[in-house]
Amino acid sequence: MLAADVRDGRAAAPLPRRGRGLVSWRMRRHAFAYAMMLPTFGLTALFTIYPLLNVLFHSFYSGSLFSLAHSFVGLANYVTLIQQGGIAALGTTAVYTIGFVISATVLGIACALLLNLPLRGTEAVRTTFIIPLVVPIVATAIVWTTLFNAYFGPVDAFLSFIGLPRIDWLGDPAMALTTVIMFSTWQYVGQNVILFIAALRAIPVEVREQALVDGARGWRNFWRITLPLITPSLVVVTVIGTITAMQAFTQIYIITQGGPIDATTTAAFYVYQQAFQFFNTGASDAMAAIIFAITLLLTLVQTRLLSRLGGGGIG
Amino acid sequence: MASAAATLTVPVGRRGRPVRWSFLVWYPLVVIAGFVMAMPLLWMILTALKTNGQVLNLASPIFPHPLVWQNLVQAWDSAPFGRFYLNSIIFTVSATLGQVLTSAMAGYAFARFRFPGRDLFFYLTLTGLMIPFVTVMVPVVQLVNDFHWLNTYQGLIVPNIQNAFGMFLFRQYFLSLPTEVEDAATVDGASLVRRFTVVALPMARPIVSAFALLAFLVNWNNFLYPLLVTKTQNMMVVPLGLSIFQSQYTTYYNLLMAAALIAVVPVLIVSVFAQRAIVNGITLGSFR
Numbered sequence: 151m152l153a154a155d156v157r158d159g160r161a162a163a164p165l166p167r168r169g170r171g172l173v174s175w176r177m178r179r180h181a182f183a184y185a186m187m188l189p190t191f192g193l194t195a196l197f198t199i200y201p202l203l204n205v206l207f208h209s210f211y212s213g214s215l216f217s218l219a220h221s222f223v224g225l226a227n228y229v230t231l232i233q234q235g236g237i238a239a240l241g242t243t244a245v246y247t248i249g250f251v252i253s254a255t256v257l258g259i260a261c262a263l264l265l266n267l268p269l270r271g272t273e274a275v276r277t278t279f280i281i282p283l284v285v286p287i288v289a290t291a292i293v294w295t296t297l298f299n300a301y302f303g304p305v306d307a308f309l310s311f312i313g314l315p316r317i318d319w320l321g322d323p324a325m326a327l328t329t330v331i332m333f334s335t336w337q338y339v340g341q342n343v344i345l346f347i348a349a350l351r352a353i354p355v356e357v358r359e360q361a362l363v364d365g366a367r368g369w370r371n372f373w374r375i376t377l378p379l380i381t382p383s384l385v386v387v388t389v390i391g392t393i394t395a396m397q398a399f400t401q402i403y404i405i406t407q408g409g410p411i412d413a414t415t416t417a418a419f420y421v422y423q424q425a426f427q428f429f430n431t432g433a434s435d436a437m438a439a440i441i442f443a444i445t446l447l448l449t450l451v452q453t454r455l456l457s458r459l460g461g462g463g464i465g
Numbered sequence: 466m467a468s469a470a471a472t473l474t475v476p477v478g479r480r481g482r483p484v485r486w487s488f489l490v491w492y493p494l495v496v497i498a499g500f501v502m503a504m505p506l507l508w509m510i511l512t513a514l515k516t517n518g519q520v521l522n523l524a525s526p527i528f529p530h531p532l533v534w535q536n537l538v539q540a541w542d543s544a545p546f547g548r549f550y551l552n553s554i555i556f557t558v559s560a561t562l563g564q565v566l567t568s569a570m571a572g573y574a575f576a577r578f579r580f581p582g583r584d585l586f587f588y589l590t591l592t593g594l595m596i597p598f599v600t601v602m603v604p605v606v607q608l609v610n611d612f613h614w615l616n617t618y619q620g621l622i623v624p625n626i627q628n629a630f631g632m633f634l635f636r637q638y639f640l641s642l643p644t645e646v647e648d649a650a651t652v653d654g655a656s657l658v659r660r661f662t663v664v665a666l667p668m669a670r671p672i673v674s675a676f677a678l679l680a681f682l683v684n685w686n687n688f689l690y691p692l693l694v695t696k697t698q699n700m701m702v703v704p705l706g707l708s709i710f711q712s713q714y715t716t717y718y719n720l721l722m723a724a725a726l727i728a729v730v731p732v733l734i735v736s737v738f739a740q741r742a743i744v745n746g747i748t749l750g751s752f753r
Contacts, residue, residue, distance in 0.1 A: 182657045183578035190571035191586050193627035194593040201604035202596050208604075261498055267491055275495055277736075278502035280743060284736040285506075286686045288704040289725040292711050293509045296718050302521050304508060336505070344747050397597045400688045404708060418599040425603045426693070438600040449595050 202442065209439040212432065227432035234433045235412060239420040240440070242327065246416050247395040249331040250338075254391055255384070257335065258342025263372075265343065266350050279340030287337060291404035294333045295320065323413035326406050330414050333401050338394065342387050349383035350376070382459050389452040393445055417441050506729070513537065513722040520718045533719070540723035543714065545698055549706035556621050556691070556702055557684040563626025564680045565673055572635025573661055577644070587636075593629035598689065606693050616696045625684065631676050634749065638672045639665065678739060679746040685732065703728050 212223045231237075261279065265272045282290055298305050298319035306316045319329040353376070361375040377384075399418045402408060408415035408423060415423065417437055425434035512520055513536055515529040540546075574580075575587050598605075605624060606615075614620030642665075650664045666673075688704040695701050701709065707728045714720050736743060 179578060179657065180580045183574040183580045183583075186574035186578075186661070187571040187586060187590075189567040190627045190629070190632050191590050193567070193624065194590050194629055197605055197608065197624040197627070198593040198596050198601060198629075199589065201601035201608065204604040204607075205601060264491060264495055264498060267488075267495075269488055269492060269495060272495060275499035275502070277740060278499050280740060281506065281733060281736055282502065283747075284682050284686075284743060285729045285732045286688070286704045286707070288688055288707050288711075289509075289728045290505060292707070292721060292725050293505045296512065296722065297505055297508060299718075302523055302718075307523055336502070340502075341747055344744050348748050393597070397599050399599060400704075403688075403692075404711065418597075421599055421602070422689075426606075431603055434603055438603065441597060442600040445597055445600075446595060 205435050205438045205442070208431065209435040227436040230430070231433045231436040234424065234430065235415070236420065236433060236437055238412060239415050239417050239437070242413070242415055243396065243417040246327060246331060246398065247392055249328070250334050250395045251388055251391040253331065253335045254339050254342055255387055257339050258387065259346055261339065261343045262346030262350060266347050276343070279343050282337045283340045287400040288404055290337060291333060291401045294329070295405055298329050320406060321410060323410050326410055326413045330401055330405055333405060334395070334398060337401070338391075342391070345383055345387055346380060349380040353379050382456060385452060385455045385459065389448055392448055396441055396445060509722045509725055509729070512719055513726045515719050517717060517719045536719050536723040537727065540720045540727060543720065544706060544710045544724070546706065546727055548699055549701055549703045552700060553685060553702040555618060557681060559622045560625040560684045561677055561680045563622065564628040564631050565677050567626055568628050568631030568676065569635045569666060569669060569673065570661070571632040573639055573665055575632070575636045576639035590629050590632060594633070602689070602693060609694050615694055616700050620694045621691060625690070628680060631680065634672055634676055635669060638669055642668055675742065675746050675749055678742050679749070682732070
């Protein structure tokens with residue numbers, strides 16, 4: 151901020167030309183700056199900030215999607231939320247989020263360590279991690295539904311081949327969420343691998359060599375040297391992963407449609423279902439408000455943790 | 466640069482000498498990781514080229530013989546994929562261009578000018594980053610409906626031509642640039658507009674390309690927003706059209722995989738060639 155002000159002062163240095171007064175020059179600069187930021191600010195205000203206030207307001211007020219008449223209903227929408235399976239959806243979200251974040255983080259570190267080894271061919275393997283990140287989730291999620299098909303899918307075929315019982319991955323309420331978590335991990339883990347590799351490469355060579363001289367090897371090296379040095383990345387990865395998980399929608403829509411028996415209805419899918427399938431915007435607004443509160447809390451935790459660790463953060 | 470970094474960071478093995486024998490342990494793991502990651506897409510390609518009878522028969526060989534290229538034609542003809550692609554291109558190109566332009570403009574304004582309320586506007590815009598789309602989707606659809614924009618290109622595009630994260634990236638970048646060149650242009654009589662378009666924007670080329678690629682991928686793959694605001698097939702983008710195809714051809718697994726392949730191939734090609742740029746973009750993206 152301060153740096154900008156100093157620069158701004160210098161930028162303003164050329165004095166008014168063709169007889170225009172100082173005030174007019176400054177006003178033109180102001181007008182120009184407002185015009186430049188208006189598209190971004192205006193559209194953000196209209197399509198993000200106003201809708202958020204709208205949701206928070208409506209989580210305490212009654213009124214259907216397209217009606218104008220509102221009245222204060224207190225916590226009634228939150229009561230509806232509880233009655234309409236909102237608690238179960240939040241529980242599903244918690245299980246999904248924890249499962250996804252742990253698997254994507256642990257596998258992310260493991261694969262980053264593996265792909266950071268000076269081995270021939272790791273570049274090609276790295277590409278296989280990037281592809282799922284960038285191709286449409288709809289397409290890969292559809293692939294997942296056939297991979298895990300209980301009758302002819304190759305995953306179950308492999309299980310019976312090695313003598314394990316077949317699993318109804320998508321039809322069994324106890325397994326469906328696991329299947330979705332496996333998809334999300336497969337789809338997303340490349341991002342964590344990229345971030346962890348960047349963090350590993352940022353560790354100074356001297357630190358590594360000193361660790362070796364001091365006799366830190368293998369696991370000891372990892373726990374004592376590597377992990378502490380990549381902790382800021384670990385925080386970033388965990389928080390971004392959690393926020394991503396809270397918003398997971400497409401894979402659930404494509405793979406399970408929230409079923410079987412609501413076993414994969416997470417908070418985000420719940421908002422969609424209540425608002426656009428059941429037209430119950432009271433419950434959807436209450437759930438949206440809860441998602442926002444959790445996201446906000448997580449962002450604050452991230453900022454606090456990172457500033458304590460001396461890492462990045464906004465501003 | 467990548468290879469230099471690789472040799473710098475891991476010059477030694479566990480015992481302080483160049484990694485030689487330990488690759489026997491790690492190589493199989495690398496291969497397994499690569500196989501697990503690649504398998505779903507390989508399986509998609511193999512299945513897309515089989516007859517549905519072969520797909521359903523577990524005893525049939527893994528590799529299709531003969532290759533049924535006809536599946537791709539049939540999938541393409543079974544849904545208006547040409548139209549989906551046209552819509553995807555219109556939506557993605559407009560939204561991406563719009564986001565790059567508005568983000569560069571706002572980033573420049575916040576980095577270079579001091580005006581009343583600047584910090585308030587800046588932080589309000591940034592809060593947009595902390596608001597997940599799923600929390601605001603109901604009122605957003607309501608707004609688009611109020612504008613009578615449901616199922617129109619403007620309804621798809623206009624709400625998407627801002628990006629608070631892009632604004633933040635451009636602001637940081639412009640703050641890191643010295644103002645001397647721009648000042649010189651002003652002394653030479655350049656207007657504020659020319660100062661931005663002719664002098665500052667070309668200097669921001671690295672951020673323009675990195676952010677444009679990231680925004681392009683996000684827009685191309687966007688599913689939820691088009692799902693909410695488009696109603697008819699002639700307005701649908703590729704991911705949404707594919708999901709409709711899925712609901713209509715549930716058990717035609719070979720056609721389903723052929724359709725998925727059609728949706729994946731262009732992005733697949735881009736991602737293989739632009740891999741380094743994507744990696745840079747993702748590393749950049751984690752700053753938020």
